[in-house]
Amino acid sequence: MKRNNRNILNFKDTAKKLLILLVVFLCVDHLSFAQETTFDKHGGQLVFTATSDPRSFNPIIAKESSSSGVVGYLFEGLTKIDGITLEVLPSLAKSWEISRDGLTWIFHLRDDVLWSDGVPFSADDVVFTFNDLIYNDAIPSSARDIFTIDGKIFKVEKVDAHTVKFVLPIRFAPFLRSMATGIMPKHALKSSVDDRTFNFKWGIDTPVSEIVGTGPYLLELYQPGQRIILRANPLYWEKSDQGERLPFIDRIVFLIVQNQDVSLLKFLEGETDSCRVRGTDYALLKPLEKEKNFTVYDLGSESGNSFIVFNQNPRLNPKTGKPFVDPVKLSWFQNLEFRKAVAHVIDKKRIVEITMNNLGYPQYGTMNPNSGLFYNPNVIKYEYDLKKAKQILNSAGFIDRDGDGILEDKEGNVVEFNFFTNSNGAERIQIASIVRHDLEELGMRVNFLVLEFNNLVAKLIANYEWDAILIGLTGGIEPHFGKNVWVSDGQLHFWNPGQEKPATKWEARIDEIFSAAVQELDDKKRKPLYDEWQMIVSQELPVIYTVLGAGVSAVRNKFGNLKPSLHGGVFHNLEEIYVKEEYR
Amino acid sequence: MFKYIVKRILIAIPLLLGMSLLTFVLMQVTPGNFFDTLKLDPQVSPETIAHYERLYNLDKPLFQQYFHWLKNLVHLDFGYSFHYNAPVSKIISSRLFNTFILSLSSMLVAWLVAIPLGIIMAVNRNRFIDKFLSFLSFVSLSVPGFFLAILLLYFASKVGGLPLGGMQSVNFDQMNFFEKAIDIARHLVIPTIVISIGSVAGLQRIMRGNLLEVLRKQYILAARAKGLPENRVIYKHALRNAINPLITILGYHLSGLLSGAALIEIIFSWPGLGTVMLTAVRAKDLYLVMASMLMGGVLLFLGNLLADIMLMWVDPRIRYD
Numbered sequence: 004m005k006r007n008n009r010n011i012l013n014f015k016d017t018a019k020k021l022l023i024l025l026v027v028f029l030c031v032d033h034l035s036f037a038q039e040t041t042f043d044k045h046g047g048q049l050v051f052t053a054t055s056d057p058r059s060f061n062p063i064i065a066k067e068s069s070s071s072g073v074v075g076y077l078f079e080g081l082t083k084i085d086g087i088t089l090e091v092l093p094s095l096a097k098s099w100e101i102s103r104d105g106l107t108w109i110f111h112l113r114d115d116v117l118w119s120d121g122v123p124f125s126a127d128d129v130v131f132t133f134n135d136l137i138y139n140d141a142i143p144s145s146a147r148d149i150f151t152i153d154g155k156i157f158k159v160e161k162v163d164a165h166t167v168k169f170v171l172p173i174r175f176a177p178f179l180r181s182m183a184t185g186i187m188p189k190h191a192l193k194s195s196v197d198d199r200t201f202n203f204k205w206g207i208d209t210p211v212s213e214i215v216g217t218g219p220y221l222l223e224l225y226q227p228g229q230r231i232i233l234r235a236n237p238l239y240w241e242k243s244d245q246g247e248r249l250p251f252i253d254r255i256v257f258l259i260v261q262n263q264d265v266s267l268l269k270f271l272e273g274e275t276d277s278c279r280v281r282g283t284d285y286a287l288l289k290p291l292e293k294e295k296n297f298t299v300y301d302l303g304s305e306s307g308n309s310f311i312v313f314n315q316n317p318r319l320n321p322k323t324g325k326p327f328v329d330p331v332k333l334s335w336f337q338n339l340e341f342r343k344a345v346a347h348v349i350d351k352k353r354i355v356e357i358t359m360n361n362l363g364y365p366q367y368g369t370m371n372p373n374s375g376l377f378y379n380p381n382v383i384k385y386e387y388d389l390k391k392a393k394q395i396l397n398s399a400g401f402i403d404r405d406g407d408g409i410l411e412d413k414e415g416n417v418v419e420f421n422f423f424t425n426s427n428g429a430e431r432i433q434i435a436s437i438v439r440h441d442l443e444e445l446g447m448r449v450n451f452l453v454l455e456f457n458n459l460v461a462k463l464i465a466n467y468e469w470d471a472i473l474i475g476l477t478g479g480i481e482p483h484f485g486k487n488v489w490v491s492d493g494q495l496h497f498w499n500p501g502q503e504k505p506a507t508k509w510e511a512r513i514d515e516i517f518s519a520a521v522q523e524l525d526d527k528k529r530k531p532l533y534d535e536w537q538m539i540v541s542q543e544l545p546v547i548y549t550v551l552g553a554g555v556s557a558v559r560n561k562f563g564n565l566k567p568s569l570h571g572g573v574f575h576n577l578e579e580i581y582v583k584e585e586y587r
Numbered sequence: 588m589f590k591y592i593v594k595r596i597l598i599a600i601p602l603l604l605g606m607s608l609l610t611f612v613l614m615q616v617t618p619g620n621f622f623d624t625l626k627l628d629p630q631v632s633p634e635t636i637a638h639y640e641r642l643y644n645l646d647k648p649l650f651q652q653y654f655h656w657l658k659n660l661v662h663l664d665f666g667y668s669f670h671y672n673a674p675v676s677k678i679i680s681s682r683l684f685n686t687f688i689l690s691l692s693s694m695l696v697a698w699l700v701a702i703p704l705g706i707i708m709a710v711n712r713n714r715f716i717d718k719f720l721s722f723l724s725f726v727s728l729s730v731p732g733f734f735l736a737i738l739l740l741y742f743a744s745k746v747g748g749l750p751l752g753g754m755q756s757v758n759f760d761q762m763n764f765f766e767k768a769i770d771i772a773r774h775l776v777i778p779t780i781v782i783s784i785g786s787v788a789g790l791q792r793i794m795r796g797n798l799l800e801v802l803r804k805q806y807i808l809a810a811r812a813k814g815l816p817e818n819r820v821i822y823k824h825a826l827r828n829a830i831n832p833l834i835t836i837l838g839y840h841l842s843g844l845l846s847g848a849a850l851i852e853i854i855f856s857w858p859g860l861g862t863v864m865l866t867a868v869r870a871k872d873l874y875l876v877m878a879s880m881l882m883g884g885v886l887l888f889l890g891n892l893l894a895d896i897m898l899m900w901v902d903p904r905i906r907y908d
Contacts, residue, residue, distance in 0.1 A: 050757060055866075059672040085777055143638035145631045202642060206673040210680075227681040228858020256757055260856040264737070265752035268744045272751060427869075457619025457871060460626055478628065487629040495629050 044563065045235075047582025048254035049574075050275045052266040052307065056227060056259055060214050062185045063136050063207035065146050073231055073257060076577070077216035078185030081110050081167075086571025089375040089480055091179045094215065095124065095186055095270045096167075105174040105524050110182075112165040117238045118188045120215045131189035133159040135196050142201055149181050152521075174522040176529055177481045191215045191357040206482070219250040219578040221267065221483050231257040243579060250578035252563075256453065270557060271295060273492050277573065282360030288557050297559045304364045304551040305534040306371050309434050309475040311349070311547040313342060315498040316467050317506070327467040336470070336498075340399035342544040346385035347392035348441045354550045358433040362555055364550040368537045369489075373554075373569045375478045376526060379534040382541035392445055403446055410446040419448035420470035425456045434549055435473045463497060472497070474551070480570070482533045483521050490514050498545045561586035588899075592892070599888045603881065610880045611653050614873055620645055621669040621871045643669060656877065665881075666874030670866065675878045676861060683845065685754055686859035689852075690844045692775050693782035698837075701787045705794020710821060712799060724788035736781045736854040743777055750774050752856040778855045782848055786840075793836070797829040804828075831902055838894025842887035846879075849857075 053072060059065040061075050086556060093099075096110040116124035131521035137146045138156050150157055155172035162168050171178065191213075207216055211222035219241070220233035233255040241249045258275060270278035271291070280288055289299055311531040313336035316327045326333070335341045351365035352454045364372070368382035396402075400413040410418040423440070424435040432453055439451045449471075454462070462469045474497075476488070487493040491505040491514055505511035513536055522530040540546065556573050558565070565582045567573045574580065622639050623630045640646045645654060653869055656666060665675040708717045727735075743749045750756065754774050755767075760769060801807065810820045849861030860879070867875035899905050 054672070058670060061672070064672065143642055144637055145625070145628070145635055148632040148635055151632075161654065203667075203672070207671055208673040208677040224760060226755070226858070227678075228685065228856075229753065230757070232760070244762070258757065258856075259858070260752060261853045261862060262856055265740065265854070265856050268740065268751045272744065272747075274751075274757065314713055439696075450896075455617075457617070457623045460623040461618040464626055474627075476627065479767065485629045494633060495627065 011354045013206065027160075042584070044251040044581035046251075046253050047561075047587040048256060048581075049252050049562070049577075049582070050256045050258060051277055052260045052267070052269065052275050053231070053257040054259075054261060054263070057207055057225070057231065059206050060209060060211075060222065063132075063142065063146060063187065064202055073233070075183070075218075075221075076220040076233055076255070077214065077218045077222065078187065079217050080185055081112070082179055082182040084180060084183055084480075086575030087566060087568045089570055091182075094183070095129075096182070097329045099179075100475065101104050101524075105522075106171050108169040108171070108178065109162065110169070112167065112169045113240060114165050116217055116240045118190070118215050118217055119221050119238055120188075120191070121238065122188070122190050122215075124186075124188075124217055125164050126167045127164075128186050128189045129167045130159050130161045131193065132184075132187045133157065135189075136187060136192070136201070137184075139196065139201075141199060142196075146184060149184070158291075174524055176521050176524055176526075178481045180481055186217070188215045188217075220255060228259055230259060235255075239578075240402050241578065251581035252577070255577070270297075270559075273559075274321035276559045276561065278557045280362075280557050282358070282362040282553075284554060285360060285362055296561075297557050299555060299557045300567045300573055301362075302373075302554045302556070302567055302572060304366075304372050304522070305554040306373060306478045306551075307475055308366055308371065308478060308551055309431055309473055309549045310366075311345065311438060311471060311473050311549065312497045312545070313345075313471050314467070314469050315506075315545070316500070318467075320467070328470065331412070331414070332420055332470055335401075335412060335418065335420075338399060339543065340395050341401070342547065343385070344392040344395040344445065345442065346544055346547045347388050347395065348445045349385075349438060349547065349549055351550050352435050354437050357437060359432050359552055360551070362553040364551045364553065365550045367541065368548070369478075369485075369540050369546070370533070370537055371478045371551060374478060376480065376568055377482050377530060377533045379537040382537050383533075384541075385547075389444060396445065401446075408446060409448050417448060418446070419450070421450045421452060421458055422473070423454050423462065423469055424473040425450050425459045426453045427456050430552075431473065431475065432539075438473060438549065448530075464494060465501065467500075481515065482536070486517050486521075489540075490517050507543075509539050513539060592896075595892055595895075603884050603888070606884050607657075607881055608653065610877060611656070611873075612649070614871065614876055615649055615652075617871075621869065621873065624870075639669075643667065656874065660881075665878040668867070668872055668875045670753050670870050670872040670875070675874050678875060679878060679882070681704065681858065682858055682863055685857065686845055686852075688771070689775065689778055689782070689857055689859060690848075693779045693786075694840055694844065696779055697783035697790060699787040700783070701790035702794055702833075704787070705791040706798060706821070706826070708791065708795040709798035709802065712880070717795075718859075720791070724791055727784045728788040732781055732785055732848075733850050733854060734900060735784065736778075736851055739777050739781060740854070749776055752854075777785055778851055778857055781855075782851055790833070790836070793833060797832055799824060801825045801829040827901065831898060834897050834901060835894050838890040838892075839887075839898070840890070841893060842883070842890030845886055846883050 006163070011271045057073050060074060060077070062078055065074065079094050081093050081094060083094040084090070085092050095113060095116060097113050101107070101110045110129070112124070112126060112129070118124055121447070133150070136142060137144055137150055152172055152175055157172070158170040160168045160170075160416070181399060192201065192204065195204045207225065207227065211225055214222050215277060216236075217240070219236055219239050221236045222231070223234040224230070224232040226394060235250050235253050239249055258269065263281065266278055267273070267284055269275045273295075283301070314328045315333065315336050319326050328336070355361060355363035355365065367384045368379055370378045372378050372380070396410060401410045401418060404411045404415065412418060418563065422435070422439055424431055426432065435451065435453070439449045444447045459472070459555055463472065476485070478485070487495045488497070490496065491499070491502040491510045494500055496502070499506055502510070505514055516532050516536045520529050523529045523532065554572065558573050561583055563583050564576070564579050565573060566576055568575060620640070622636050625636055625639070644652055647655070659666060665679075667673070670673050671678050695852070696813060704720055708720050711717045739791075740751060744751055750773055753780040754771060756770050759767060759770055807820060807825055810824050811817075846864075851857070852859045852861040853865070862884050863875070864879045866872070867879065
């Protein structure tokens with residue numbers, strides 16, 4: 004009934020406009036106008052598949068640094084990041100000012116925002132989110148680590164009902180971008196902080212109606228293992244450029260399907276509207292585009308990566324008094340020529356061909372091409388060249404002296420080491436076995452072992468007993484958030500973690516770069532610093548990169564206003580996307 | 588009889604305690620804990636991880652943790668799942684029913700098909716029907732379940748008409764009760780076939796063997812010589828004696844009712860316990876694993892007890908006192 008009504012109204016509206024237009028321009032084609040006039044874009048639903056259940060609807064205690072898909076639609080930050088340009092845009096804050104010294108930030112909040120239960124949003128919520136949640140000692144949260152610099156926290160104060168002041172301990176370049184962190188409702192959560200139950204608040208066992216946000220969608224239903232349904236937030240503040248109420252789509256459904264093959268079948272059957280495309284699926288899906296009425300979007304490289312690290316930790320194990328790494332092996336791993344040879348022998352093209360059915364990209368630098376601004380495309384590219392790799396090794400003293408096909412170093416030690424990777428993800432194991440094969444081509448004896456993830460982590464960051472590892476991290480657009488990997492005292496500085504003093508000159512320089520770049524608020528001045536860091540990494544090869552997967556999705560042709568982008572994917576502007584009338 | 592049951596229950600208590608202790612120790616001595624994934628996140632500090640470990644008592648000595656768990660267990664508090672940020676009991680109860688109907692339907696199908704088939708095979712020993720069914724059962728025994736699952740999924744996607752994975756349709760919430768029941772039943776068809784087909788093959792072979800064995804007995808000869816009709820000989824005298832070993836197997840099957848078939852559940856995206864438990868073990872979600880282990884243990888015990896009682900009922904020769 005309701006929809007009918009709207010259609011009739013809409014029809015009248017459109018008809019009137021058309022009539023006027025017809026009178027003014029008598030001999031113009033109607034069709035071109037039908038598109039320009041504002042028709043009602045509201046309604047319809049969008050069905051996604053999710054590969055796992057949500058772990059919490061509480062973004063503060065969710066034990067992930069990135070808010071998982073669903074939660075991202077429920078809450079908003081003071082700022083947001085444009086999915087196309089990666090610029091910082093206003094969200095809950097309509098504007099901001101920064102003091103001359105770069106330490107004081109004043110945010111002017113929107114005064115027309117309501118929480119989904121009707122309570123107005125105000126500066127109290129922002130102050131509460133930081134002072135009572137993120138900086139609360141009783142609440143473990145990875146958000147706190149983002150907003151703590153050298154052990155010091157930000158001072159967050161309310162100026163008036165719609166103005167908030169942040170005072171930072173040092174100039175902090177990623178500040179604006181990290182202000183996209185979701186703001187939580189004080190009126191709904193205060194009592195749980197007071198009685199110390201916040202750590203268990205808004206878990207997946209919470210009735211969905213209790214969860215209050217400012218985002219474009221509300222939780223309507225969660226059936227564990229089956230589906231999550233979001234419904235458009237009728238109180239959402241944002242309007243489209245034409246002044247229409249957002250979001251357009253009424254319902255977003257996430258079908259929880261643990262199995263990628265079933266997800267593909269469901270998409271082909273028309274049950275879902277979008278589907279991730281793996282290398283092996285591409286050949287199947289692409290020819291069906293027309294017949295099944297969908298489009299395959301190839302958006303470029305994804306952000307998950309896989310790289311090889313050699314253990315260069317020179318210290319002794321305090322428990323046994325023996326070195327973590329056999330000194331003979333350590334001397335190889337610390338030898339830049341050795342690492343260069345390895346970099347030259349990784350056959351990235353073949354890895355992409357075999358593991359990703361050609362839907363992938365070689366990776367050379369530490370920033371991914373899809374990270375935009377700070378990506379340095381000019382790093383040294385080590386192309387596959389077996390002959391050159393052998394030459395490099397020979398001139399560094401690694402020669403097969405006894406003719407058994409295995410290299411020996413100058414002292415006659417056989418070049419043999421362990422090579423580990425983790426057992427989650429078939430793709431990584433495949434990549435590792437190709438790498439192993441490549442290393443054996445080079446004349447190294449590689450003992451390849453696939454370990455349980457926990458076991459691998461223990462080796463990496465607790466007992467340091469490993470030779471070479473293939474592992475991956477998810478990259479982001481902000482280099483500073485990878486600091487723990489790159490600075491020499493970082494715990495995740497895999498090849499030689501937790502150094503008291505930088506072991507090498509180049510590591511000292513990277514330390515300098517990271518502490519300088521974080522204080523440089525002008526992105527244009529920050530870029531050369533991070534460019535230099537990426538260059539150093541490609542020169543010194545503490546990590547040797549392999550390949551990046553391609554982000555390919557198939558989307559049914561029923562949506563308008565899609566703006567697929569390299570960084571944000573197909574649905575980054577979800578609230579502006581609408582379902583075409585004939586599919587509602 | 589009553590005394591026997593009480594005795595069995597008393598024996599079960601130390602058994603379950605030992606089992607839980609063993610699981611606990613095994614989970615803890617393997618390297619790492621749930622928070623290892625966080626340790627590889629450059630944005631998470633060691634302090635935050637220590638904070639989590641403190642929150643869930645993971646920093647305490649092993650036995651203190653175990654007794655803490657045991658103490659809560661007495662109050663029927665199964666602990667808290669790290670992975671799902673929710674009480675273990677809620678995680679399990681939200682999926683218990685789903686696993687139960689899938690297991691129950693496959694068990695019913697398996698037994699209702701296997702027993703008659705086994706009887707037919709034994710009665711028609713060495714005739715065509717026996718050989719044909721034997722052939723089928725060998726084939727279905729040797730095809731791995733996951734392969735059959737994928738094959739059937741592919742088949743269903745080509746033929747159409749049956750849902751591909753999941754337990755409810757997207758618009759399930761708008762259906763009335765009757766439509767809901769039909770919707771779930773339609774989703775049950777393929778997974779039920781896959782799970783039951785393996786047990787059908789096994790059960791019918793056991794049934795056939797047992798019945799053949801009994802048919803060779805002298806009292807059957809006597810019954811036939813006495814001039815009893817063949818039907819009566821088989822169903823009244825032979826079958827009742829042949830079914831004993833199957834009742835023991837039924838006990839085991841009962842205990843598996845709630846443990847779920849993880850692999851099949853994953854392939855069909857069935858929202859059951861199997862998937863949750865598999866994730867829990869892989870992610871080292873300690874208390875979820877403990878609870879599932881305990882549940883499995885209790886069910887195994889109950890299944891066995893039930894089987895023994897049924898045996899007593901079927902075979903008057905068996906006495907436990």
